Amino acid sequence: MMDATAHVVVVPSTSSGHAIPFLQFARRLAAAGIVTTVVTSDRHVLELEKLVGSADRTAQGEPLRLLGLRDKQAHLSHEEWTRQVREVPEVREAVIRLLQEAVTDVASLQSRQLRGVPPAAPPACVVHDMFAPWAQGAAVKLHIGKHLFYVSSASLLSLALQSNRLFREGRTPITRETRDVVFSDIPGLPPISALDFPHTYLMAPVYDWFRKYHLTFQNADVILVNTFYDLEKPVLDALRNQVLGASDIQAGSIFEIGPLLPDSYVNDDTMEQEAEERDPCILWLNKQAPQSVLYVSFGSWAILSAPQLLELALGLEASGCSFLWVVRPPNATDNISAASGSSSDSVVEYLPPGFEERVKGRGMCYSGWAPQMRILKHSAVSGFLSHCGWNSILETLSAGVPVLAWPMIAEQHLNRRFLVDVVKVAIDLEANAYTKEELEGDEVRPVCFVSKQEIEKKVRILMYDAEGHFVRQNTKNLRVKAREANAPGGPSRRNFETYVRHLRDNAH
Ligand code: UDP
Numbered sequence: 001m002m003d004a005t006a007h008v009v010v011v012p013s014t015s016s017g018h019a020i021p022f023l024q025f026a027r028r029l030a031a032a033g034i035v036t037t038v039v040t041s042d043r044h045v046l047e048l049e050k051l052v053g054s055a056d057r058t059a060q061g062e063p064l065r066l067l068g069l070r071d072k073q074a075h076l077s078h079e080e081w082t083r084q085v086r087e088v089p090e091v092r093e094a095v096i097r098l099l100q101e102a103v104t105d106v107a108s109l110q111s112r113q114l115r116g117v118p119p120a121a122p123p124a125c126v127v128h129d130m131f132a133p134w135a136q137g138a139a140v141k142l143h144i145g146k147h148l149f150y151v152s153s154a155s156l157l158s159l160a161l162q163s164n165r166l167f168r169e170g171r172t173p174i175t176r177e178t179r180d181v182v183f184s185d186i187p188g189l190p191p192i193s194a195l196d197f198p199h200t201y202l203m204a205p206v207y208d209w210f211r212k213y214h215l216t217f218q219n220a221d222v223i224l225v226n227t228f229y230d231l232e233k234p235v236l237d238a239l240r241n242q243v244l245g246a247s248d249i250q251a252g253s254i255f256e257i258g259p260l261l262p263d264s265y266v267n268d269d270t271m272e273q274e275a276e277e278r279d280p281c282i283l284w285l286n287k288q289a290p291q292s293v294l295y296v297s298f299g300s301w302a303i304l305s306a307p308q309l310l311e312l313a314l315g316l317e318a319s320g321c322s323f324l325w326v327v328r329p330p331n332a333t334d335n336i337s338a339a340s341g342s343s344s345d346s347v348v349e350y351l352p353p354g355f356e357e358r359v360k361g362r363g364m365c366y367s368g369w370a371p372q373m374r375i376l377k378h379s380a381v382s383g384f385l386s387h388c389g390w391n392s393i394l395e396t397l398s399a400g401v402p403v404l405a406w407p408m409i410a411e412q413h414l415n416r417r418f419l420v421d422v423v424k425v426a427i428d429l430e431a432n433a434y435t436k437e438e439l440e441g442d443e444v445r446p447v448c449f450v451s452k453q454e455i456e457k458k459v460r461i462l463m464y465d466a467e468g469h470f471v472r473q474n475t476k477n478l479r480v481k482a483r484e485a486n487a488p489g490g491p492s493r494r495n496f497e498t499y500v501r502h503l504r505d506n507a508h
Contacts, residue, residue, distance in 0.1 A: 005063075006507035007035040009103050009123045010149075013131035014044045014078035016300040017391055021151045021226050022129060023051055024260045030064035032500045037123070039102050041081050042068035069098040085134060086209060092134050099126075099138040124506045125221070130160075133216035145506065148220040152390045154232040154256065155418055156198070156411045157225060158187050158239055163201070163214045172197075173207040179444050187242055188235030190422060195445055198411040202444040224499065226258040226394065228485035228492050231423065231478065255495040259394040259482050265373050266398050266483050276371045281324055284364045288322055288380040294459060295375050295401070297326040298387040302408045306330040308449060309350050315455025317355065321463050322362040324381070326370045327351075376401050382472070383462045388415040388426075397425065400479035402471040404429060404462045406450065413445075425475040427462050430454055 008029055012022035023038070030036045038048065045068040052066065068074070073081050073091065084091045103123050125145030128135035130152070139146040150157050162185075166172040171181070174194045179202075184191040194202075200210040217223065229236060239254050259266065276282055285293060296316070298304070304312065309330050316323050327347045347367055348356070356365060372392070375381060376399040384396045385404040393415060396403055403426035405416040419426035431448030462468040485492040 005033060005035050005121065006503045007037070007121050007123045008503060009099075009126045010036055010038045011099065011126060011128040011132045011135040012038065012040055012044075013129040014041060014082055015131070017389055018129050018131060018151050019044070019048065020391060021260045022149065023048060024262070025127075025149055025224075025226075025257075026064055027052075028260070028496065029500070029503075032496075033063075034500060034503055036064045037067055037102075038064065039067045039069065039099060041076075041078075042070060042074040043076070043081070044068075044078065067102055069095060069102065071095060071098055082131065096134055096137045096141075099135060100141055103138060103142055103144070121507045124503060127224070130213065130217070133213045136216045136219065145221050146216075146219065147222040147224065148217055150217075150223055150225045152226070152411055153393075153415065153418065154225050154227045154235045154239060154254075155189055156390075156414060157217070157223070158189060158235050159197070159414070160210075160214045160217055161239070162186055163211050164218075167211055172201050172211075173204045174202045174444055175204075176444055188232075188238030192414065192417060196413045196417045198414060199409050199445065221253065222499070222502070223254045224495075225254065225256045226260050226390070227256045228258050228482060229256055230481035230485070231397070232256070232418075255499055257492050257496045257499070259398050259485065259492075261373070261394060261398055263486070265377065265395075266486060273374070276374045279371055279374075281364060281366050281370060282374060282378065285324065285375065285378045285380045290379050291382040292322045293378075293380045294319075294321050294323045294383040294385055294404070294463060295381050296323055296385040297370060297372065297392070298328075298406070298408065299389040299392060302387050303328050304330055306350050309347075310352060311450065311452045312455060313351050313355050315450075315452035316363065316459065317352075317359055318452060318456040319459035319463075321459050322380075323359075323385075324364045324366060324375065327365045327367055373399075383459075383468075385429075385459070388412040388419065390415060393419065394482070397475060397478050398482040400472075400476045402426060402462060402468065402475040404458055423474065423478065425471050425478060427458055427467065427471060429458050 010022065010026045010029070012019045026036045026038050038045075040048065045066045048066050052064065071094065073084060076084065085095050086092070103126065123144060125147050126135050126139040127147040127149050128139075130148065130150055136146045163172065166183075171178070171183070174181075174197060179194050181194045182191045183194065183197075186192065200206050225236075227236070236254070236256055294316075296312075309327070312325075316325065329347045330350055347365065351365070356363075373395055376384065376395055381399075381401055383404060384392070384401050385406060386392050386396065388403070388405050388407045389410075389412060393403070403419055405419055405426040406429045407413045407416040416426065416428065420428045429450050431450050432454075462471070484490045486496075487493065
């Protein structure tokens with residue numbers, strides 16, 4: 001009989017921005033010969049299957065399988081599923097029980113044994129997403145390893161690991177009175193303003209949930225981070241040098257393994273896939289001059305208000321620059337259909353009259369899910385107006401494209417600070433307070449509005465001026481580091497290999 005192969009259960013969260021790197025992570029494990037079972041909500045499995053290709057193996061034949069939780073909430077949207085698991089104790093307990101059953105039901109997992117793959121041992125650990133901390137509960141009950149794969153930056157992780165201390169010291173959540181405070185004691189981070197904190201630190205009710213989530217980070221046996229050493233050196237060093245407490249993560253158990261992107265993307269300049277090459281936006285880019293186009297996109301779920309969308313259109317038009325803009329209808333309630341282009345709300349009626357005609361030839365408005373990585377790799381693209389989501393940052397740095405930073409929510413303000421002030425690969429877009437009335441409301445962070453003049457000015461700086469040239473050069477330098485990180489002998493690659501060895505050594 002063949003030796004049993006190490007087996008890992010991976011629990012992503014359902015948002016696209018988290019599921020994409022998780023799937024990439026799961027595929028890397030599978031490619032390294034670790035049997036990898038991805039467990040998530042029933043509904044989410046159906047979507048992931050489209051990305052992976054088949055339920056039991058990837059298109060490349062890696063031993064990876066997808067398992068739904070068979071939960072009663074299968075009919076719910078992703079947002080509602082996540083909310084219920086977070087906020088309704090009975091639902092959370094039920095989901096934890098289902099995950100336990102899935103992990104312990106080795107017989108059923110093994111009965112679907114993969115061709116050519118030795119029988120899988122019982123899972124040695126659960127690797128969960130930051131938004132699926134409940135998965136740690138199942139690992140604790142089963143006495144198996146609890147590992148966190150942190151899909152965002154090490155900087156955000158450093159802040160998260162301090163959040164219970166900040167709470168004990170009465171410094172968070174941030175209030176209207178404390179929003180001007182600067183925090184100078186987050187390991188590895190330069191002084192940061194309270195207003196650059198993720199919105200979860202600024203809203204008391206949500207903050208309490210997240211603070212509890214953060215406790216589970218401290219209890220993880222291993223933390224893997226989707227970053228690379230040359231990008232976040234001071235904070236990674238600081239994280240590894242701190243001892244957080246007796247039961248806390250130990251120095252040496254934090255591994256950066258990023259950027260977790262397809263190898264072909266990071267290494268190969270011609271990652272052409274037939275379907276993408278026929279995509280209208282790629283055909284359009286093919287007709288543009290080299291290094292002339294600004295790519296504009298705000299990620300998988302951010303939506304601009306109608307006045308802001310109009311202002312952005314006017315700013316892009318006035319800049320005279322060529323652009324490819326992934327436009328979503330404003331105030332869409334259903335972000336998933338907006339992102340997939342299936343929303344019934346048309347975007348054209350929100351653009352200035354005659355806009356598309358006036359920018360014809362040099363501007364393209366694209367609705368739907370854009371092939372972002374292919375776009376960033378296109379030789380016509382030389383700037384990215386971005387909401388600063390972490391995946392977008394890793395993708396753009398790995399393509400050597402500098403950023404015009406327009407953060408909106410979550411950790412994007414912190415990411416912007418980091419890109420602009422620390423690694424200097426981005427130019428800041430300044431936002432004005434929107435209206436006096438909104439400022440007088442309960443918002444801790446003022447609702448902001450970016451003017452068309454500011455957009456026009458900064459687009460020109462990024463695309464044509466010396467400052468733009470400076471950040472472009474820095475981005476190109478970091479691109480080399482991103483490539484080296486996962487090349488043979490590179491720091492992220494070595495860390496991943498160490499992690500895989502750890503999994504093998506701990507296989508049951
Ligand atoms: N993305 C894409 N096409 C789109 C919008 C987004 O491929 O039209 C991908 C993008 O490449 C990235 C992810 O979706 O991998 C968005 O992740 P990010 O962390 O940047 O933003 P968020 O999901 O938080 O909005």
